[in-house]
Each structure stands twice: as C-alpha cells, then as structure tokens.
Amino acid sequence: MRLISLVPTNTKINFLQFRKIAAVFSLLLCVASAGLFFTKGLNFGIDFRGGILIEVRTEGPADISKLRASLSDLGLGEVQLQEFGQASDVLIRIERQPGGEKAQLVAVEKAKKALGDEVNYRRTEFVGPKVGGELIEAGITAVVLALGAMLVYIWFRFEWQFGVGAVVALLHDVLLTIGIFALLGLEFNLSTVAAILTIAGYSINDTVVVYDRVRENLRKYKQMPLAELLNLSINGTLSRTLLTSVTTLLALSALYFFGGEVLAGFSFAMIWGVLVGTYSSIFIAVPLLVYMNLRRTGLIVGDTDDDDAAAAGKSTS
Amino acid sequence: MVYFAKWKIVLVAIVTILGIASAFPNFLSEEDAAELPGFLPSNQINLGLDLQGGSHLLLEVDVAAVLSQRREGLVDAIRDGMRRGTPRIGYRRLGVRGECVGFDLLRDDDLSRARQIVRDLDTNTFDPQLEINVDGLSVTVCATVTGQREILTSAVQQSIEIVRRRIDELGTREPTIQRQGSDRILVQVPGLDDPERLKELIGTTAKMTFHLVDQTNSAAASCGAGRRRPPGTLCLPSQDEVGADNSPIMYLIKRRIMVDGENLVDAQATFQDGQAVVSFRFDSVGARRFGNVTRENVGQPFAIVLDKKVVSAPRINEPILGGNGVISGSFTINSAQDLALLLRAGALPAPLTVLEERTVGAELGADSIEAGEFASVLAIVLVIIFMAAAYGLFGFMADVALVLNIVLIAAVLSMLQATLTLPGIAGIVLTIGMAVDANVLIFERIREEARNGRTPISAVDAGYSRALTTIIDANITTLIAAILLFQFGSGPIKGFAVTLAVGLLTSMFTAIMVTRMLVVLWLHRRRPKKLPL
Numbered sequence: 116m117r118l119i120s121l122v123p124t125n126t127k128i129n130f131l132q133f134r135k136i137a138a139v140f141s142l143l144l145c146v147a148s149a150g151l152f153f154t155k156g157l158n159f160g161i162d163f164r165g166g167i168l169i170e171v172r173t174e175g176p177a178d179i180s181k182l183r184a185s186l187s188d189l190g191l192g193e194v195q196l197q198e199f200g201q202a203s204d205v206l207i208r209i210e211r212q213p214g215g216e217k218a219q220l221v222a223v224e225k226a227k228k229a230l231g232d233e234v235n236y237r238r239t240e241f242v243g244p245k246v247g248g249e250l251i252e253a254g255i256t257a258v259v260l261a262l263g264a265m266l267v268y269i270w271f272r273f274e275w276q277f278g279v280g281a282v283v284a285l286l287h288d289v290l291l292t293i294g295i296f297a298l299l300g301l302e303f304n305l306s307t308v309a310a311i312l313t314i315a316g317y318s319i320n321d322t323v324v325v326y327d328r329v330r331e332n333l334r335k336y337k338q339m340p341l342a343e344l345l346n347l348s349i350n351g352t353l354s355r356t357l358l359t360s361v362t363t364l365l366a367l368s369a370l371y372f373f374g375g376e377v378l379a380g381f382s383f384a385m386i387w388g389v390l391v392g393t394y395s396s397i398f399i400a401v402p403l404l405v406y407m408n409l410r411r412t413g414l415i416v417g418d419t420d421d422d423d424a425a426a427a428g429k430s431t432s
Numbered sequence: 433m434v435y436f437a438k439w440k441i442v443l444v445a446i447v448t449i450l451g452i453a454s455a456f457p458n459f460l461s462e463e464d465a466a467e468l469p470g471f472l473p474s475n476q477i478n479l480g481l482d483l484q485g486g487s488h489l490l491l492e493v494d495v496a497a498v499l500s501q502r503r504e505g506l507v508d509a510i511r512d513g514m515r516r517g518t519p520r521i522g523y524r525r526l527g528v529r530g531e532c533v534g535f536d537l538l539r540d541d542d543l544s545r546a547r548q549i550v551r552d553l554d555t556n557t558f559d560p561q562l563e564i565n566v567d568g569l570s571v572t573v574c575a576t577v578t579g580q581r582e583i584l585t586s587a588v589q590q591s592i593e594i595v596r597r598r599i600d601e602l603g604t605r606e607p608t609i610q611r612q613g614s615d616r617i618l619v620q621v622p623g624l625d626d627p628e629r630l631k632e633l634i635g636t637t638a639k640m641t642f643h644l645v646d647q648t649n650s651a652a653a654s655c656g657a658g659r660r661r662p663p664g665t666l667c668l669p670s671q672d673e674v675g676a677d678n679s680p681i682m683y684l685i686k687r688r689i690m691v692d693g694e695n696l697v698d699a700q701a702t703f704q705d706g707q708a709v710v711s712f713r714f715d716s717v718g719a720r721r722f723g724n725v726t727r728e729n730v731g732q733p734f735a736i737v738l739d740k741k742v743v744s745a746p747r748i749n750e751p752i753l754g755g756n757g758v759i760s761g762s763f764t765i766n767s768a769q770d771l772a773l774l775l776r777a778g779a780l781p782a783p784l785t786v787l788e789e790r791t792v793g794a795e796l797g798a799d800s801i802e803a804g805e806f807a808s809v810l811a812i813v814l815v816i817i818f819m820a821a822a823y824g825l826f827g828f829m830a831d832v833a834l835v836l837n838i839v840l841i842a843a844v845l846s847m848l849q850a851t852l853t854l855p856g857i858a859g860i861v862l863t864i865g866m867a868v869d870a871n872v873l874i875f876e877r878i879r880e881e882a883r884n885g886r887t888p889i890s891a892v893d894a895g896y897s898r899a900l901t902t903i904i905d906a907n908i909t910t911l912i913a914a915i916l917l918f919q920f921g922s923g924p925i926k927g928f929a930v931t932l933a934v935g936l937l938t939s940m941f942t943a944i945m946v947t948r949m950l951v952v953l954w955l956h957r958r959r960p961k962k963l964p965l
Contacts, residue, residue, distance in 0.1 A: 215785075216786060220631065220635070220786055220789075223789070227628065235795065236791075236793055237792070237793045237795060237796035238790075238791065238792050239791040240790045241788065243785075243786075243788060245787055246787045246788045250922065253920040253921075254920070256920055257916045257917060257919070257920035260916050261912060261913050261916045264912045264916065268912065305924075305925050306858075306925065308925075309921065309925050309928050313862065313910075313913060313932065316909055316910030316911075316914070317866070319906075319909040320866075320869075320910055321906075323906045323909060324873065324902055327902040327905060351880065352876070354876055355876040358822060359866070359868070359873075361818065362815050362818060362866075362869075363862070363865035363866055363869075364865070366814070366861050366865030367861070367865060369808075369810040369814060370807045370861045370862075372807075373806050373807045373810060374803050374804060374858065374861070375804065375854075377482075377800060378803075378807075378855070378858050381855065381858055382858065385862065
C-alpha cells in the first residue's frame with residue numbers, strides 16, 4: 116500500500132556522533148557569514164538605503180547600453196541597470212540623491228523624462244532618507260522581538276535548556292541566511308526581512324517538534340543515557356522532519372521558478388532557510404541539550420500522560 | 433472507541449459550506465459577484481496596489497512651516513488688536529522671537545489690556561493654547577503644547593481634505609487617504625496612468641494671493657543680494673518670464689494681500705484670444721474687495737501670486753465689479769486645467785513632502801497575479817501528488833483538507849476584506865507547503881503507534897492526542913512571527929503576515945477537525961485490521 120517511503124522506518128542513525136563535526140562546521144559557517152556581513156556587507160535595497168528604483172519594459176529586447184547612456188548624463192550619481200526576468204525588462208536603480216526628500220522626487224522626474232514615453236513604466240519606487248531609516252529600525256525591532264518572544268514561549272513550555280537550544284539553532288539559521296545574501300550579493304530588502312522572520316518561525320517549529328519528542332522520551336525512559344535518548348528522539352521524528360521539509364520546498368520551488376521576478380529573492384531566502392533550518396534542528400538544537408545538564412526530575416512534575424494503551428484509550432473526544 | 437462527536441461533524445459541514453460560499457465570489461467577475469442574491473456573500477478579496485496597479489504615496493506635512501505661519505498670523509492679529517484699542521496701545525519691536533511672538537509695551541498700565549487682547553485670540557478658554565509671559569514691559573506669547581498639537585492636527589486634517597478634493601477631481605476610483613502618525617498622510621490611489629501628475633498636484637501648495645505692484649521703486653534696484661527693499665514690499669520671481677541672463681525676472685510687489693485665493697468659489701480653464709487661461713469667480717466678500725481694489729487702482733499692474741511666484745501682473749484696465757476674472761500667463765491647456773483644479777480644490781495649509789513612493793503599473797500587477805496564480809496551483813498539485821504518494825489513502829484525505837484549507841483562506845480573506853498583496857500570495861504558497869505539516873505529524877505518529885503493536889483504532893486515537901500539543905506548540909511560534917510582521921511591516925509585508933496567520937489557523941482547523949473526521953468515519957465504515965500507512 117505504501118508507495119513512497121522517504122525514510123526507512125525505524126531508523127537508528129547515530130546523529131549525536133556527528134555533533135562535534137557539525138558544531139565545527141556550523142561554527143565555521145557562522146564565522147564566515149559574520150565575516151562576510153562585516154567585510155563585504157549586504158546589498159541593501161532602496162527600502163533601507165533610500166534611493167530610486169524604476170522597472171521599465173521596452174518593445175523588443177532592451178538596449179541596456181542606450182538606456183544607460185541616456186541616464187548617465189543626468190548627474191544622478193551611481194545608476195545601475197540590470198535585465199530583470201526577461202530581455203525586454205530592465206531594472207534601474209539610482210542611488211539616494213544628496214539632499215532631502217525633494218531631491219529624490221526631482222531625480223525621478225528627470226530620469227523619467229530622459230527615458231521618454233517609449234518605455235512602459237512597470238514600477239516606480241522611491242524611498243526618502245527619513246523612511247529608509249525608519250524601515251531599518253522597524254525591521255530590526257521586529258526580528259529582535261520575534262526572537263525574544265519565541266525564546267519566552269519555548270522557555271514557558273519547556274525547560275530553559277530547550278529555550279537556549281532552540282534560540283541558538285534559530286540564530287544559526289538567521290545568521291547563515293544573512294551570510295548567503297552577503298556572499299551572493301542578493302538584494303536585501305523588506306521582503307528579505309519577512310523571509311527571515313518566517314525562517315525563524317519555521318526553524319523553531321522544526322526544533323519544537325523534535326524537542327517535544329525529547330521531552331516525551333525523557334518521561335518514558337528514565338534510565339536511558341541522554342545521548343541515546345536524543346538519538347531515539349531525532350530518529351523518531353526524522354520522517355516527519357524530512358516530509359514537511361519536502362512539501363515546503365516543493366511549494367517554495369514553484370514560487371521560485373514561476374512566481375515572478377519580484378518574489379524570487381523572497382523564495383530563495385525561504386528555500387535556503389528551510390534547508391538550513393532542517394539541518395540545524397537535527398544537528399545543532401538537539402545535540403546542544405547534551406551540554407546543558409538537563410534535569411529530568413523537573414520534567415516529571417504534573418505528568419499524567421502515561422505510556423500504556425489503556426490510558427490512551429479513554430482520552431478521546 | 434474512536435468517536436467523532438455529531439456536533440463536530442455539523443461544525444465542519446457548516447464551516448465548509450460557509451467557506452465555499454464566501455470564497456465563491458472570487459471566481460466571478462466583479463459584475464457577476466455584485467449580482468449574487470442578497471443572502472449570499474458577495475465580497476471579493478481586495479487586491480493590493482502591487483497587484484492591481486496604482487500609486488502609494490507617503491506624505492509629510494511641513495510642521496515647521498505650519499507653526500511659523502501660525503506665528504506670523506499671531507503677529508498680525510496682535511498688531512491689529514493693539515491698534516484698534518481706544519486709546520491705542522503703544523508698543524514696539526513686535527515680531528517673531530524664536531518659537532514665540534513678542535513685543536515691548538511702552539506704558540506699564542497697558543499691560544492688562546494687552547493681556548486681554550491676546551487672551552481674546554485664544555479660542556479655547558478651558559485648555560488655553562496661548563501662554564503669556566511678562567518680563568517688565570516685555571511680553572512674549574507662546575503656543576502651549578496642546579496648542580501646538582491642535583494647530584498640527586487641524587493642519588493635517590485640512591491637508592487630508594484638500595488632497596482628497598484634488599484626487600477626486602482626477603476622477604480616480606476609491607482612493608484611500610489616511611492620517612498616519614502625527615504629521616503624515618498615506619495616499620493610495622489604484623489604477624492611475626500618470627503618477628507624476630498626481631505627485632505634482634499633491635505637491636503644489638496652491639496658495640494664491642493678489643497684490644499691487646510697487647510702482648515707485650523698480651525691482652532691478654531693490655531686489656537681489658545687497659540691495660535694499662523698501663519697507664512693506666516683497667521681491668518675488670516670475671513663474672515663466674525669464675530675463676536676459678535666463679534667470680526669472682523679479683517683481684517688487686506690496687506685501688499687503690489685497691484679495692486672497694480663499695475667496696475663490698470656482699475656477700475653470702478656458703480660452704481667451706486663442707490663449708489658454710484660467711477664469712475664476714469670487715464669493716461676495718472676495719468680489720467686493722476685488723471690485724474696490726480694481727476701482728481704486730485703474731491703470732496699475734495687479735500681481736497674481738501663486739506659491740510665492742508671480743503668475744502674471746496684468747494692468748487693470750477698468751474696475752472689475754462682478755467678481756469674475758481671468759488669469760492669463762503662459763499656460764498650456766494642461767497647465768491651465770491643473771491650475772483651475774488646484775484653485776477649485778483650495779490651498780494646502782502647508783507644503784507636503786513626498787517621503788516615499790511605490791507605484792506599480794497595471795501591467796506588472798496583472799503579470800504578478802498570473803505568476804502568483806500559476807505558482808500556487810503548481811504548488812498545490814505537487815503537494816497533493818506527494819502526499820498521496822507518501823501516505824496513500826490517508827494522504828488523499830490530507831489532500832482533501834488541503835484543498836478545503838485554500839478555500840477557507842480565500843473565504844477568510846474575503847470576509848475580513850483583507851488586502852491580498854504579492855507577498856501575501858507568497859504567504860499562501862508557503863502555507864500550502866506547511867499546512868500539511870500538522871497531518872504529517874499526526875500520520876507519522878499513528879504509523880509509529882501502529883508499529884508498536886496498537887490496533888488501528890487505538891493507534892489513530894493515540895496519534896491524534898499525542899500530536900496535538902506538538903502541533904499547537906509548533907504553530908504558535910510561527911504565529912508569533914506573523915503577528916510581529918504585521919505590527920512592524922509596511923504595506924505589502926503586512927499582507928504576507930495576514931495570509932500566513934490566516935493560513936496557519938485554517939490549516940490547524942482542517943488538520944485537527946477535517947482529516948480527523950474523514951479518518952474516523954473511514955475507520956467506522958471499514959473497521960480495518962491493518963492501517964494503510
């Protein structure tokens with residue numbers, strides 16, 4: 116009857132034995148990400164940096180050098196042109212103009228005049244210096260508050276050790292996402308922040324599922340060595356972890372390849388985040404518990420959920 | 433025994449029917465949806481500007497300008513009051529002093545009368561808006577904190593009203609104009625061909641005044657760096673006329689406003705001698721003043737000043753008593769029409785600055801919808817096939833729940849009249865991938881319990897009850913992310929947060945209620961010895 120078995124049932128992989136290699140590997144990646152962030156920096160979009168973005172469509176393939184020539188004489192500073200999705204679409208980025216909001220407005224007008232009426236304006240965006248600063252602030256606030264709120268929730272629902280483990284895994288995922296954006300020079304904008312918050316949610320989600328099993332097994336097997344118990348928990352939830360990752364990745368790939376150019380950056384970040392998140396919940400979040408001196412007694416308090424089938428039988432509705 | 437309460441079956445049925453009914457109008461054209469019988473829901477999902485095309489503008493009222501105008505107004509009012517007093521109150525050095533207005537009295541015993549004059553200017557007696565400080569003979573008048581707030585609020589509200597009138601004149605459909613924060617205005621105009629014209633119309637203050645031109649002194653001798661203006665005059669540049677050096681020529685005009693554009697009741701673009709002009713009509717007060725001025729100054733030039741530029745300064749040929757007049761200048765048909773529109777709608781109390789613009793063309797919007805639809809359908813199909821392949825019959829039941837989930841998302845968005853944005857579509861696609869998670873959790877658990885030797889019924893039961901806490905824990909964390917995104921995100925990102933949150937809630941409902949119902953009903957019918965998992 117079963118058609119696909121993604122994971123052989125009853126896996127007994129010793130994940131914990133990889134914990135040192137995984138820790139070193141992740142640490143290296145985190146350091147590299149932080150290094151890239153501080154040296155190369157992120158390619159901030161106009162949402163944060165301020166500036167002008169114009170997307171135009173020309174009839175037939177766009178002559179980028181001609182468009183560039185008509186814009187370069189305007190004295191607008193750095194102007195980037197880039198093919199966007201297809202040959203007739205061009206994305207024009209103009210750096211933030213010195214001076215206040217008015218200067219940006221004048222620059223948009225100038226650029227549009229230079230491009231003329233032959234092109235079709237698909238998108239015009241400009242963000243003045245004031246709003247750019249506020250968006251940065253709001254973005255950072257949202258991410259910090261989200262991480263804090265999740266930490267508190269996990270702390271509330273589990274022991275503090277779980278909270279720390281989950282947030283370490285989460286920071287790992289967020290850091291690596293920032294790292295890949297710095298490495299590839301992908302535009303970092305508002306939707307990237309949205310992606311990061313969603314990745315945070317997904318990463319915690321993944322971790323919580325495994326942690327739930329750890330907690331359950333701690334109650335169930337009171338004598339089992341911790342490493343063995345953690346392995347058992349990871350293996351027990353492995354097929355769920357992988358299945359959910361696959362369905363999420365399927366949906367995200369559809370979005371990445373066919374959802375249009377505007378969403379491509381967002382979907383890329385999410386795909387990366389899901390991959391990293393799946394890895395980190397297995398290889399980082401759970402092994403971390405080994406080092407944090409889990410007290411088993413604390414987990415038994417208020418535990419009425421016993422393991423025998425009879426008990427399970429009566430709790431239906 | 434596994435048992436699924438009757439009321440739950442009824443609940444699922446009601447939610448399903450309501451969901452389908454609420455989601456249904458989205459599959460119709462707007463006209464057809466409007467013609468649905470009254471008892472059926474007819475709301476469609478609102479499309480964000482990034483999907484239907486349109487302009488999003490964030491404007492800021494120039495607070496400093498508002499307050500400084502207010503101070504100048506206060507100076508005039510105080511001067512007026514003191515001159516009108518019997519006997520006149522002697523004063524000197526009346527003017528703006530920093531954030532306040534100040535003057536020095538000449539006589540000590542005038543103090544109480546001066547105080548009364550200022551107090552009479554304060555319209556709000558319960559919560560004074562003006563604060564009077566006296567130091568010897570020197571008096572300063574400042575706006576209180578509440579006073580400043582009131583000034584600002586009324587300026588923003590007035591600006592919103594004027595912006596609304598101007599946009600309405602453009603004949604666009606359903607613009608949204610809202611106050612944001614203390615001094616900002618958010619303008620969203622769907623489906624617009626020419627965003628530049630919109631920005632120009634909003635960015636013009638359109639304050640028009642009529643002044644006499646100083647005939648005794650020449651502008652050349654009085655205007656420019658290092659030259660002295662006679663008292664009571666202003667140097668203003670011409671709007672269109674340029675001199676020999678290509679810079680605008682200057683006019684020396686009398687500061688006193690003879691007639692104010694506030695008194696205009698109508699303005700239209702017309703033609704006069706083949707030239708585009710703007711004709712206007714005054715109200716009775718304006719008409720009387722205009723009549724007096726033109727009668728007393730026949731043969732003199734009369735400057736029409738718009739936003740501190742001289743549009744034109746025609747010579748008064750004869751008294752104009754009917755209150756009708758014509759503004760000539762070097763207008764094109766379009767600029768005459770725009771000026772007429774601005775004059776009809778009224779002047780802004782202070783300049784507006786555009787802080788942020790996001791304009792999406794209708795074509796890109798349509799492309800985005802198309803791409804989003806395709807990606808969503810593809811995502812659904814892929815996930816449906818995968819789930820059926822991985823879990824067989826149970827996967828098929830999860831698929832039924834998934835489809836219902838999509839219908840419910842559409843239904844909730846229609847009912848809430850939430851705005852669907854492009855990131856919102858991404859949220860839905862993401863939900864499609866993650867919605868099956870709850871079912872995966874449950875199925876894996878059931879499978880495991882069955883492997884541990886439980887009977888099918890007992891395994892299903894244990895699977896659901898064990899997985900429930902995990903599902904709730906896992907979803908709440910993502911919900912936290914969605915709520916914070918909604919709180920701090922702007923525009924389109926808010927749309928993402930909404931669909932993500934709605935999708936999470938509906939997917940929990942479908943996993944816990946719908947698939948469970950299907951599974952239990954199936955178990956009761958078939959009473960299988962072994963689960964097909």
